[in-house]
Amino acid sequence: MTSIISVSGLSKTYASGFQALKTVDLDIRRGEIFALLGPNGAGKTTLISIICGLVNPSTGTVRADGHDILGDYRAARAKIGLVPQELTTDAFETVRATVSFSRGLFGRPRDPALIEQILRDLSLWDKRDTQIRRLSGGMKRRVMIAKALAHEPRILFLDEPTAGVDVELRQDMWQLVRRLRDNGVTIILTTHYIEEAEEMADRIGVISKGEIILVEDKTELMRKLGRKQLTLSLQAPLAALPDSLAAYDLALAAGGEELVFTYDTKAERTGITALLQALGEAGIRFKDLRTSQSSLEDIFVSLVRSRS
């Protein structure tokens, strides 16, 4: 698997003396959706801003599609589109003019057909002659994406793409991001929403206090760190657990009407068979059962907490 972005030994200390990034090494694979997850102030925006050439690194190197972001700035930047957190665009311009202008900034020749396609893909075509200030917040966000795509980048950074947008627009954005990925664009998104990472990402990186503390395939991460629970609804409530079951990770819930067994999904033996047998021997009968798995949210919270 080839990397499209390669970050090595990157650190950033701001003029204030604050070290926002410690030593970051990170490879983004061509064609993936990578979610960078981290609490407020973890360094997500700093990292993205360095890769996009908006902030200078203190140490380290970054290559974007083979181009050094400092030595070969123009070529690197041409490969990258950035949708920033803040809406930064001229309120009095029309949608189409704004997006066309963005393409021009990269020295790309005019291409009205391409601009039309981008606006259509983002459901902005009907609004092409509308001034930005007359658009809803969600529409403005779409304009920011259209602007970032106007020079046909191969890598798209989305900094908190769905912060503060409603559920419907969030779903639209997710669909759009998947379509872009299907068209060969590599996507890196930062998010506070675990649900977003869980839904979208192929791989997840967790950043905390300026350090990447974990990079993992999403499914692998969930499998590795996921604890599963088996909940048994009992036929008759139990006041206490019998001693014969002391060896199992069991807890009573719902006033003794439920028995919750926690087990490790990565373990070779979960112990379920033995537990069910022991329950039978103890005369405990159940009428229903269900399993649940810890979400990425639980995993994330425990990871960040264990570091602080």
Ligand SMILES: Nc1ncnc2c1ncn2[C@@H]1O[C@H](COP(=O)(O)OP(=O)(O)OP(=O)(O)O)[C@@H](O)[C@H]1O
């Ligand atoms: N120009 C700056 N000068 C000094 N400190 C800065 C500057 N920009 C950011 N910082 C600090 O660096 C740290 C990381 O900020 P950054 O914006 O990268 O975090 P983030 O993970 O993107 O957070 P959020 O999720 O809140 O956007 C923060 O403590 C922030 O206050």
